[in-house]
Amino acid sequence: MSETTETAGRRADMVRNRRLLLQAATEAFAERGTDVSMGEIAQRAGLAKGTVFRHFASKEDLLAAIMLRLLDRLTGTAERLADADDAARALAEFMADGVGALAADRAFCEVIGRPSLDHTGVRDGIGRLRDAADVLTARAQEQGTVRGDVTGTDIVLLLAGIHQTAAPLLAAQPQAWRRYLELALDGLRTTGARTLPHRPDHLDLGENAAARS
CATH class of the missing domain: 1.10.357.10 (Tetracycline Repressor, domain 2)
Structure with a gap:
């Protein structure tokens, strides 16, 4: 795999993960309000908690x-x-x-x-x-x-x-x-x-x- 292809793959993963996080958070907050934890949002999106904080610091x-x-x-x-x-x-x-x-x-x-x-x-x-x-x-x-x-x-x-x-x-x-x-x-x-x-x-x-x- 070339470096360009690998970089493009990482970027695609980042875009996908951000989309999954926003969708999961939107649904969770809409249903239960803003008390939902970041860990629960990560679980709902099927991602590690650390991935949430790589995209959103808070x-x-x-x-x-x-x-x-x-x-x-x-x-x-x-x-x-x-x-x-x-x-x-x-x-x-x-x-x-x-x-x-x-x-x-x-x-x-x-x-x-x-x-x-x-x-x-x-x-x-x-x-x-x-x-x-x-x-x-x-x-x-x-x-x-x-x-x-x-x-x-x-x-x-x-x-x-x-x-x-x-x-x-x-x-x-x-x-x-x-x-x-x-x-x-x-x-x-x-x-x-x-x-x-x-x-x-x-x-x-x-x-x-x-x-x-």
């Missing part, structure tokens, strides 16, 4: 990498919808994709405020998402369907806000976030408020918190 670095993947996904959705004919519908679809992704990922709201948000890549990713949301919002405002005092920053913050509002209900009603998304969308519209879906029958924080733990 759990915060791993969380930052996962956050960046989510941010890039949402930015891609916003960019794909930027030229849609119905800008208000495009904005609603973007927000539904964002809140739905957060509702499926238990770790995300646990990460807010952690040091991983101080990573340059994550900050840059948030900036790109905000800019893409700005474009969607501006187009809807140009069409006269979204109020003129809303910004892309407002939209990005609403994604996490809607998820956090619905969080006590999600164990019993996984789609309950759609009610609060519709409520937020009504606040964004200039006219035509709609009937809210997924009305909760009751609110029992203790019961639902236990179900989600």
Whole structure:
């Protein structure tokens, strides 16, 4: 085996291992939150614990990498919808994709405020998402369907806000976030408020918190 072939093989192994680690960590954090250990993530990925630390020096670095993947996904959705004919519908679809992704990922709201948000890549990713949301919002405002005092920053913050509002209900009603998304969308519209879906029958924080733990 030539040195070039051997080097290419090592690089391919590194790419594969990083992909396996990110997938295993994403699934573990989404299911159980950020208390999952690095050793458990390594076991889930089928790799040695030392391999985790060769790719990610700390759990915060791993969380930052996962956050960046989510941010890039949402930015891609916003960019794909930027030229849609119905800008208000495009904005609603973007927000539904964002809140739905957060509702499926238990770790995300646990990460807010952690040091991983101080990573340059994550900050840059948030900036790109905000800019893409700005474009969607501006187009809807140009069409006269979204109020003129809303910004892309407002939209990005609403994604996490809607998820956090619905969080006590999600164990019993996984789609309950759609009610609060519709409520937020009504606040964004200039006219035509709609009937809210997924009305909760009751609110029992203790019961639902236990179900989600």
